[in-house]
Amino acid sequence: MHIKLSHIFKISLLAILFNTNLSLAQQKDSTSVEKDSIRKANFLNRLGNGFFPTKFLDIDLRYLVKFNQYEGFRTGLGGQTSEDFSNKYRLNGYVVYGFVDKQIKYSLGGGFRVAPKTNTWINLSYTDDLQETGSTQFILDKRFFQLFEPRLLNIDLFHKHITTKVSVEHEITPKLLTEVQLATSNINPTYGYNFIVNNKNYHAFEVSTSKIALQYNPFDVYKTTEDKTTLEKEGFPRFTFQYTKSYKSVLGSNFNFSKVDFRTIHKVTYKNNSHTLLTLTGGIAEGETPLTHLYHAYPNNIRKETIMQRFSVAGLNSFETMYFNEFFSDKFSTFIVKHYFKPFNISQRFKPQLVLTSRYAVGNMRNKSRHQNITFNTLNHGYTESGFEINKLLFGFGLSATYRYGAYHLPKVEDNVALKFTFNITL
Template identity: 60%
Template sequence: MLKRCIFLFAILCTISVQSQSLVEHTKEPAKDSIRKSLLLKSIGNGYLPTKYFNFDLRYLIKYNQYEGIRTGFGGITNNTFSEKYRVNSYVVYGFRDHRFKYSLGGGFRLAKQTNTWVNLSYTDDLQETGSTKFLTDSRVFQFFEPRLLNIDLFHKHITKAISLEHQAGPKLLTGTEFAVSNVDPTYNYSYVLNEKEFKSFNLSMVKVAFQWEPFSKFELSKGRYKRKKSGYPKFTIQYTKNFNNLFKSDFSFSKLDFRTIYKIGKQDDTFSEIILVSGVAGGNAPLTHLYHAYPNNITKEKILQRFSVAGLNSFETMYFNEFFSDKFTTIQYKYFLPSFNFSERFKPQLVLISRYAIGDMKSPERHQNITFGSLRKGYTESGFEINKLLFGFGLSFTYRYGAYHLPNISDNVAFKFTFNITL
């Protein structure tokens, strides 16, 4: 693991140096500087633009425990191609599982001012078991996704979906989706219901999501609302319903997921960030569609063997696949101190962190061939990060304590890299 981190460190240093070089070049005057600035902004959002098609940088290269190296390409048509229609797709290949994954999709716009789009897609890919995605989440691009390195619990899915995205108002974004999926866990797992064992299953579900930003400021630009300033708190809520016997669906269950983000203070000074995430599932939901608390620690004996890169909002001392829940709540608190201005290029920042998770599982006996614990006693960890020490890299130290403190002191410690870079 340490060798892999050193290899990734070298790659990310190169990316960081090149990015900083681009930033310096954007200080040049005239139109060339403006073009470079727009290109840099596009790359920061994860796209490499061409005349009619924007290549999506998320699909270039990744790594996880199941696929090994995952590489490919994809993208989406841009406004030069059409302002009313779009086509988006990707294809990737995993060198460890020797399998192609892909998605084909497209959409058409119903209304410009409300940015209302109808989208269609066919996807054959993997998804992390226990993870939840909000329909209204704006695109998030990271040069490096830390948790992905160590994830080994995925399920295959073939999903056909139709969705509607709609800006109900300048501060309210909505999303609706109906999807039919065939789900096949890549690990030895079966779900037992009414004395019947399911190793793979069919799902037919509807999702409805709302994202409300009551304190953000928006402006109308070229017939569309654009965020001028982020205000806090922000709220996201999503309801999911899976229907039994609809398009051969095997189960009936529902989920309600909630998230709020709150920042107190000014970004360039001392400020605090609080993130609360909660979810509850009712009915007969398989493990693939339940919850974990975004753990980010691998099961190795020594601290240096567990040395990797800290996530942005993950539990660094919680081991992968250690806990699963059908209802849970996590609270994460970060206190950002002002950067230390040692020089123009060297401005490290200290961040104090504390995290708490609580959850439970109603019928764990239904989930066969997999062992996991409950969070009913409450899980706690605290620590700190020193960010931006070198090329966007820093260090983090986190300690696990409370009800789930482990007998061996070193097993409660997580010592890792951090990586923060903004284009």
């Protein structure tokens, strides 16, 4: 058969064009799949941080439904503008309603970025809400989010606060974050508390404070793409430091006091897919510090007669056998060890995990008599509890058992035991 060279050339050219188009189509499909994968990962990451993202507004899931002993059910809506709205300005806020106290609480705020390279923001906010007494917050823990926060269910000791604050966030490096905050607050405890200073009795009071916070994560691994730096791998140990100073007579402030707070978290990972998590937390308050700004040790046990009446949900880093409002300190330290064994590979979907826990707290309180109309103990002799968890038995729920022993062991054995649900879910 005689085939002309021109025909061979045409057939070869068509084959090259076909293969080129096929290759381009495959690249386009690959790029599309990669973009979809990035979008999905971004969506899950924002959801895991407590936001349901929309085009211009990220809905804050923390404010949808909560429950505590003072407000009962607390429900509302919150959110902040997304980067699609603006990468230079942001607005945020929330409004909630408590069905038992029948009060509306809210916050309004915003910020503007002054230096994109160091992610430096100046923020302003006004808040009228409640805060748990004795709960020191690290201001750099902005996006600590739990789908379900078990400790909130049983908290009954709150103080109202109306707070105006201005802050500056700045990244010295991606591994070293800082924030400076100035705030003035009107504090009004919801319980019959009085604070005596210089023979003067205070129930409601004003505080004006400055805070500086540092978060240092030296072993984090970051990836930079298209001038954007993202966290690729979380490293340990991690360190957080915060200093607070209250100024008397500044903007009507009633007290002089200072606080130093510190936390370090370390994770040791083993080859058999198990790991140990260690958390050390400490704080010292000096000066005329009211109970609202002192420390508890994150208790999570309610005062009921029997073990089953006290049955509730365990927290992540709370003391499960310590009763609410049992201890307060002006200096304290806690050390928590949790060892996570390799999950039991029972089936594709059923992989429960055994966790051993041990917690220790020590503290002190000077000038205890200043705090009137409230009864509490101190942690001078050291508080210890140990137990275990079996997590992810059904729909993220598991079971835990904890026993209180040592210096603060109670006379009735059953009062030292806490049986609870656990809840763990990963997005």
